[in-house]
Amino acid sequence: MSHTENTTRVEILADSRPAEARRVLSVVADYADSGGSPSDVAVVVPDPEAYEAPLANAAARHDLSTATWTQLPLTDTLPYRLVAACCRVLDPDPCSCETFLEPLVYQWTPPSSTGPGGPADTDELPSPATHPGEAASPDEAANPDESVDADTPTDADTPVDARALSSLRVTLRDDPQTDEAPKRPTVEWCRRAADSEVPPVTEAYCAWVEEHHYEGRPQPGAVDPALSPVLDAYEERVVPARRRRDDPRLARTAQTARAVVRTQELVTEVVEKYERRVETDRSPSWALVAQLAETVGGLRAGRREHANAHALDVIDANDTWGLSRDVVVAVGLRQGGWIESREGSLPPELQERLWRRDDSPLGVRARWSEDRVRDHFRDTVSAASDTLVCTRPRHDPDGTTVPPSPLLAEIDTETVTPTEVFTGD
Numbered sequence: 001m002s003h004t005e006n007t008t009r010v011e012i013l014a015d016s017r018p019a020e021a022r023r024v025l026s027v028v029a030d031y032a033d034s035g036g037s038p039s040d041v042a043v044v045v046p047d048p049e050a051y052e053a054p055l056a057n058a059a060a061r062h063d064l065s066t067a068t069w070t071q072l073p074l075t076d077t078l079p080y081r082l083v084a085a086c087c088r089v090l091d092p093d094p095c096s097c098e099t100f101l102e103p104l105v106y107q108w109t110p111p112s113s114t115g116p117g118g119p120a121d122t123d124e125l126p127s128p129a130t131h132p133g134e135a136a137s138p139d140e141a142a143n144p145d146e147s148v149d150a151d152t153p154t155d156a157d158t159p160v161d162a163r164a165l166s167s168l169r170v171t172l173r174d175d176p177q178t179d180e181a182p183k184r185p186t187v188e189w190c191r192r193a194a195d196s197e198v199p200p201v202t203e204a205y206c207a208w209v210e211e212h213h214y215e216g217r218p219q220p221g222a223v224d225p226a227l228s229p230v231l232d233a234y235e236e237r238v239v240p241a242r243r244r245r246d247d248p249r250l251a252r253t254a255q256t257a258r259a260v261v262r263t264q265e266l267v268t269e270v271v272e273k274y275e276r277r278v279e280t281d282r283s284p285s286w287a288l289v290a291q292l293a294e295t296v297g298g299l300r301a302g303r304r305e306h307a308n309a310h311a312l313d314v315i316d317a318n319d320t321w322g323l324s325r326d327v328v329v330a331v332g333l334r335q336g337g338w339i340e341s342r343e344g345s346l347p348p349e350l351q352e353r354l355w356r357r358d359d360s361p362l363g364v365r366a367r368w369s370e371d372r373v374r375d376h377f378r379d380t381v382s383a384a385s386d387t388l389v390c391t392r393p394r395h396d397p398d399g400t401t402v403p404p405s406p407l408l409a410e411i412d413t414e415t416v417t418p419t420e421v422f423t424g425d
Helices: 017-033 048-061 078-090 097-105 162-172 186-194 200-212 220-245 251-280 286-297 348-356 361-383 406-410
Strands: 002-004 007-014 041-045 066-068 312-316 325-330 384-393
Touching: 007 017, 017 041, 017 048, 017 325, 017 384, 041 048, 041 361, 048 066, 048 312, 078 097, 078 200, 078 220, 078 251, 078 286, 097 162, 097 186, 097 200, 162 186, 186 200, 200 220, 220 251, 251 286, 325 361, 361 384, 361 406
Parallel strands: 007 384, 041 312, 041 325, 066 312, 325 384
Antiparallel strands: 002 007
């Protein structure tokens, strides 16, 4: 094996990408069997989406789990949708029955602990998919038909289940035989709900709406008191229910918890921006709060993240700066895997001249891109404090032989089998 500055560097070949993934996990399993921890290993990939499924499938064979560091699509999560729905329902413009019920669809619960024993920890939550036109991700969806433990707190502390929500829609409509209903001011929807037999949590919801409506023109100091307690209640009551239903890997719980934290941070940032906008040139409104939330929430952090410390980290090659692990596995080091090939519609000779011309924007972009990828690879190499494993598939899905990445020429490695990495057999 090749040893450089106390680091072992080896190369493993595989026939295909799935076979490569299986060999990667075989190395990780051997490391764990020798007394190491999967948390001390980082698998670095050039394309997380392409490798996520093969690595996860291979991990399952060894009773391991993977956690891919990916950008959180915040605006697609239930906590964010809950905040956006709250902004819409607090707006002074007349709204539809569906808009009025949206926060309840997204599992609104009373911001204060009104039930006995404090925050609820119930298994019975409404399904986000009950809202027309909105599809919740599998990581966020809940099953409304699951049983409830005997110590479940009162209904006033729990979200509205799917059946009660459907019944409430019918109750609030003028004509139960039609899906059509005129738009009304939010306070009028609250009055109609108060005159009907509704779930206890709906009464608390209407009280919250009336408390924070402010005629739809909230001053900056009123935004956080209206939204942050809603997220706090979500964290206290919905996240524990996710955990109780989750598998031992807690992947869905981690997803939900991370979304709550990010949305809490989003509200803080939105309040700051909202205050500046109101002070300069904009009139206060919940619509402006919602607009800022959508703008800021749509921006994803440059560094990807995850929140499951028990899983094997699968990390994008872009995010290896500052990383340090005992074992690093650099995956996909085939030609075109990390550094993209120069395929295109132009003749190869003309492409080459364009790439090499100093005054060519294409050439400048190519040099910059390749230099950046080489920096990522060097960061990956330096991240391994004990062992660096480089893997690559020898064939494309169509069976075409693929040469190794030119990046491999930058380091000395010895080709081995997976069982030889930690055992030397």
